[in-house]
Amino acid sequence: MKLDNIDITILEMLKKDARISFREIARKIDVSPDTISNRFERLKDQGIIVSSTVIINPKKIGYSFIARFGVDVKPAYSSQVLEEIIKIPSVIVASKLVGKYDLISIIVVKNFQHLCDLRDYILEMPYVEKVETSTWINTMELCPYYFLI
Amino acid sequence: MENTNLDEIDITILRALQKNIRTPFKEIANQCNISTDTVKNRYNKLIENKVIKGSTIVVDPKKMGQGNLVIIGIKVVQKFSDSVLNMIKKMTGLCVVTKSIGQYDIEAIFLLEDIEQIGITKDKIEDFPQVKSADVGIFVDKPLLCPKNFEFE
Numbered sequence: 001m002k003l004d005n006i007d008i009t010i011l012e013m014l015k016k017d018a019r020i021s022f023r024e025i026a027r028k029i030d031v032s033p034d035t036i037s038n039r040f041e042r043l044k045d046q047g048i049i050v051s052s053t054v055i056i057n058p059k060k061i062g063y064s065f066i067a068r069f070g071v072d073v074k075p076a077y078s079s080q081v082l083e084e085i086i087k088i089p090s091v092i093v094a095s096k097l098v099g100k101y102d103l104i105s106i107i108v109v110k111n112f113q114h115l116c117d118l119r120d121y122i123l124e125m126p127y128v129e130k131v132e133t134s135t136w137i138n139t140m141e142l143c144p145y146y147f148l149i
Numbered sequence: 150m151e152n153t154n155l156d157e158i159d160i161t162i163l164r165a166l167q168k169n170i171r172t173p174f175k176e177i178a179n180q181c182n183i184s185t186d187t188v189k190n191r192y193n194k195l196i197e198n199k200v201i202k203g204s205t206i207v208v209d210p211k212k213m214g215q216g217n218l219v220i221i222g223i224k225v226v227q228k229f230s231d232s233v234l235n236m237i238k239k240m241t242g243l244c245v246v247t248k249s250i251g252q253y254d255i256e257a258i259f260l261l262e263d264i265e266q267i268g269i270t271k272d273k274i275e276d277f278p279q280v281k282s283a284d285v286g287i288f289v290d291k292p293l294l295c296p297k298n299f300e301f302e
Contacts, residue, residue, distance in 0.1 A: 003213070011206070011208060014205070014206045015205050015206055015208075016203075016205070017203065017204055017205075018170040018171070018204035018205050018206050019170055019171065019204050046212065047209055047212055048208055048209055048212045048213060049206050049207070049208055050206075050207040050208060050209050050294070051168075051169070051206070051207045052169060052170040052171060052204070052205070052206045052207070053166070053167050053168070053169075053170055053204065053205065053206075053207065054163065054166040054167055054170055054201055054203075054204050055201065055202040055203045055204060055205055056163060056167070056200060056201060056202065056299055056301070057199055057200055057201070057202045058299065058301065060152065060153045060198065060199055060200045061152065061153060061155060061200060061301055062152050062301075063301065066247075068220075068249070068251075068256060070252075070286075082293060083293075086293040086295065089300045089301070089302050090299065090300055090301060090302065091295050091300075092294070092295055092299060093292050093293065093294050093295070094292070094293045095218070095288040095289070095290070095291075095292035095293065096288070096289045096290050097220070097286045097287065097288060097289065098286065098287045098289050099220070099284065099285055099286025099287060100222070100284055100286055101286065104220060104286060104288070108299060108301075132251070132252060133251060134222075134249045134250065134251025134252055134253060134256065135249065135250040135251060136247040136248070136249050136256065137247060137248040137249060137250060138247065138248065139245065139246075139247035139248075
């Protein structure tokens with residue numbers, strides 16, 4: 001998949017402000033707004049743009065920190081458990097991992113009680129053998145254009 | 150930080166925009182049975198109250214040939230977390246780095262091109278004199294992202 005300058009400009013401008021008008025992007029690179037609109041649709045169809053979203057500040061709505069969960073599961077059941085973990089509200093990303101754990105998940109947490117509840121909830125899932133948590137300090141921002149809050 | 154109380158309308162607006170930032174305000178207005186101007190005012194208020202920080206697109210780095218997500222858990226010599234943190238902040242491919250309470254003192258996520266880059270990054274971190282160890286975990290398959298981005302309750 002080759003991206004040209006128009007695609008890259010669209011991506012860069014939308015990363016900073018996804019509500020910007022196509023006309024404004026068009027003006028910047030001197031093409032028609034229709035071109036921008038077509039390219040935008042194409043980038044979405046090709047799965048390069050996964051979604052466009054508002055960035056919320058979790059601290060303003062009752063969430064206080066991010067926790068990283070490392071989960072060990074019974075061999076051969078990692079996909080099944082992963083599907084369940086991604087369904088938990090406030091999970092940002094969940095993935096299989098090659099490393100210390102079988103699965104990893106990054107979750108936005110309200111308080112310590114919420115953290116304990118989440119841990120217990122995952123521990124009680126079938127085939128889960130071990131859950132390790134770690135609490136991130138002073139970090140409420142993930143990579144703004146891969147996974148984000 | 151002070152919490153902002155959100156009502157049903159605020160929540161509907163946020164959820165609609167989380168799913169698609171380009172959702173027309175008119176559509177949200179119809180959904181809540183209020184005027185488009187009310188939606189606009191509420192939206193501006195959410196920005197003013199800093200509940201909304203901005204907007205962006207989520208891209209798939211694999212499709213752009215950018216490779217692998219890697220998490221590195223780092224143990225450091227006591228009292229040196231800040232200096233190690235600042236050194237890691239300068240490294241290429243970094244997505245996020247944070248101090249952490251748990252098994253590691255610092256955790257960092259990188260987006261790296263290939264296995265060779267992963268090795269180089271790990272070596273670089275272990276070369277810092279204040280670093281005791283660095284454990285690498287590589288995200289495999291396609292990481293699952295919350296379809297609603299951040300699904301708050």
